Amino acid sequence: MGTAEETVTHTDLRHRVLGVEQEVPLLDGRMVRYVNFDNAASTPPLVDVMDALARFLPFYSSVHRGTGFKSRLSTEAYDDAHRTLTRFVGADPATNTVIFGKNTTEAVNKLSYRFPLADDAVVISSQLEHHSNDLPWRRSAHVVHVGALPDGRLDEDDFDRQLARHGRRVALVSVTGASNVSGLMPPIHRLARKAHAVGAPILVDAAQLAPHRRVDMKPDDDPEHLDFVVLSGHKMYAPFGTGALIGPKEVFLQSPPEYQGGGTVDVVTLDEVYWADVPDREEAGSPNVVGAVAMAAAAAALMDFGMDAIADHESRLVAYCLERFRDMPGVIVYGDQDPERAHTRVGAVPFNLEGVPHSLLAAILGHEGGIGVRHGCFCAHPYVVHLLQLSEAEAQSWRTQVVKGDKSNMPGMVRVSFGCYNTTEEIDRLLEMLGRISRGEYQGRYRQLAGNGEFVPEGHPLPFDEYFSLDPGSAESGGLPERLCGG
Numbered sequence: 001m002g003t004a005e006e007t008v009t010h011t012d013l014r015h016r017v018l019g020v021e022q023e024v025p026l027l028d029g030r031m032v033r034y035v036n037f038d039n040a041a042s043t044p045p046l047v048d049v050m051d052a053l054a055r056f057l058p059f060y061s062s063v064h065r066g067t068g069f070k071s072r073l074s075t076e077a078y079d080d081a082h083r084t085l086t087r088f089v090g091a092d093p094a095t096n097t098v099i100f101g102k103n104t105t106e107a108v109n110k111l112s113y114r115f116p117l118a119d120d121a122v123v124i125s126s127q128l129e130h131h132s133n134d135l136p137w138r139r140s141a142h143v144v145h146v147g148a149l150p151d152g153r154l155d156e157d158d159f160d161r162q163l164a165r166h167g168r169r170v171a172l173v174s175v176t177g178a179s180n181v182s183g184l185m186p187p188i189h190r191l192a193r194k195a196h197a198v199g200a201p202i203l204v205d206a207a208q209l210a211p212h213r214r215v216d217m218k219p220d221d222d223p224e225h226l227d228f229v230v231l232s233g234h235k236m237y238a239p240f241g242t243g244a245l246i247g248p249k250e251v252f253l254q255s256p257p258e259y260q261g262g263g264t265v266d267v268v269t270l271d272e273v274y275w276a277d278v279p280d281r282e283e284a285g286s287p288n289v290v291g292a293v294a295m296a297a298a299a300a301a302l303m304d305f306g307m308d309a310i311a312d313h314e315s316r317l318v319a320y321c322l323e324r325f326r327d328m329p330g331v332i333v334y335g336d337q338d339p340e341r342a343h344t345r346v347g348a349v350p351f352n353l354e355g356v357p358h359s360l361l362a363a364i365l366g367h368e369g370g371i372g373v374r375h376g377c378f379c380a381h382p383y384v385v386h387l388l389q390l391s392e393a394e395a396q397s398w399r400t401q402v403v404k405g406d407k408s409n410m411p412g413m414v415r416v417s418f419g420c421y422n423t424t425e426e427i428d429r430l431l432e433m434l435g436r437i438s439r440g441e442y443q444g445r446y447r448q449l450a451g452n453g454e455f456v457p458e459g460h461p462l463p464f465d466e467y468f469s470l471d472p473g474s475a476e477s478g479g480l481p482e483r484l485c486g487g
Contacts, residue, residue: 152335177209183348242291347418
C-alpha cells in the first residue's frame with residue numbers, strides 16, 4: 001500500500017475542507033461558488049477538525065485537577081494536543097515544550113518576554129518579516145534587519161555580513177519560514193547552521209510555512225536544528241483561536257512567567273510562589289482546550305494528507321498562475337516571477353493591474369467576481385515598499401497621510417494565496433475577471449473611504465443577516481451540517 005503522499009489526491013483534500021462549495025451573492029444578484037484566494041490570512045476549517053470537535057464537545061469540561069469523567073477526558077485530549085503538535089514539528093519531547101496561546105503574534109511576544117537578553121543584545125531579523133516577528137524584538141533588543149534582493153528573496157550575503165559584524169552579541173536570529181507577501185522561503189536550516197556557529201539560537205515564524213511544507217525542527221544536537229518555532233491554527237485549517245510556541249524547556253524554567261495566576265503554580269503562600277513545570281506555568285488561566293484540540297486535529301490531518309502531496313499541488317497552482325499572468329497585459333507580478341521556481345515558495349503571489357488601484361481591484365473581485373483576495377501591505381510594510389521599489393520620498397509621503405488618518409493613497413498590491421484545496425479552474429475565474437476589469441467591464445460605481453482606503457459599491461448594501469446572524473431564526477441557511485450535530 002502506498003504512502004499518504006502517494007494515495008491522497010487533490011480531490012480528497014478539497015472534499016475535506018468545509019465551505020469550498022459555498023455560494024455567495026454578487027452585485028448583479030447572481031449567486032456563484034466562492035473562490036477563496038485569501039488563505040495566507042486565514043484558512044477555512046477542515047472537515048476533519050469539525051468532526052473532531054463534534055465528537056469532543058459533548059465531553060468538554062475544565063482541564064487539570066477535575067475528578068469528573070469529562071474533566072479527565074478533556075485533560076487527556078488537551079495533553080494529547082501538546083503531543084500531537086510536538087510530533088507535527090519534529091521536536092524532541094524530552095527537551096522541548098509546546099505552549100498554546102492565541103496565535104503566532106502572541107507566541108512571538110511571549111518569547112520576547114521570556115527569552116533572556118543582555119542590554120547590548122542584537123536580534124537579527126529580516127526585511128521579509130511580518131510585523132509580528134519584528135516589533136516585539138524592538139522593545140528589548142537592537143534589531144538588525146537583513147535586506148532582501150530585488151526579486152524578494154532574503155539576501156543571504158547580507159545575513160552573513162550581519163552575523164560577522166555582530167558576532168557573539170547576536171542573542172537570537174528570528175526569521176520567517178515563508179513570507180506572507182511573496183511566499184518565498186528563506187533557507188531556514190542553513191541559516192540555523194550559521195546562527196549556531198556564532199552561538200545564537202534561531203526562531204522560525206512558521207505561520208505561513210506549516211500549512212504548506214513539512215516543518216522539521218531536527219534533533220537538538222543537529223547544527224541545523226530550529227530552536228524555536230511558532231505557528232497558528234487559523235493558518236492551518238483550524239480557525240479556533242489557538243497558536244503554539246515550541247522551544248527548549250530550559251528557557252522557560254529560568255524565570256517566572258510573564259502572565260501569572262491560575263494554573264501556573266504548584267504552591268502559593270502569602271510570601272512564596274513555587275511555579276509549575278512547563279507548559280503549565282506558561283499557559284495561565286483556563287486554556288482554550290477546544291482550540292488546542294482543533295489545532296491538533298488539523299496537524300494530524302495534514303500529516304495524514306502528506307505534506308509533500310500538498311506542496312506538489314500548490315507548486316503546480318503557483319506555476320500555473322505565474323504562467324497565465326505572463327500572458328495577461330497589464331498584470332505586474334512582484335518578487336520572483338519564474339514558474340520554474342514555483343517549488344521554492346508557498347502559494348502566495350502578489351500583483352497589481354495597471355491603471356487600477358489595488359484596493360479597487362480587490363473590491364471588484366469580491367463584489368462582482370465572488371473571489372476573495374487581500375490587498376494592501378499585509379502587515380509587512382518595509383518588505384512591500386521594497387518590492388514596489390518606492391523611493392524614500394514616496395514612502396514618506398504616504399506615511400504622513402496615513403498618520404493624519406487618510407489611507408486613500410496608501411501603496412500596496414493584491415495577493416492571491418492558495419490552499420491545498422484550490423484549483424486551476426479557480427485561477428481561470430480570476431484571470432477572466434481581471435480581463436473584464438482591465439477592459440472596464442464592471443458594473444458597480446465605487447467610492448473610496450479615506451479612513452481605511454477601501455472601495456465600496458454605491459447603493460448596494462450587503463444583506464449579511466440573510467446568510468448568518470446570531471439570531472438562529474434569521475439566517476436562511478441556519479443550522480449546522482447534519483454530520484456536525486451528532487445526527
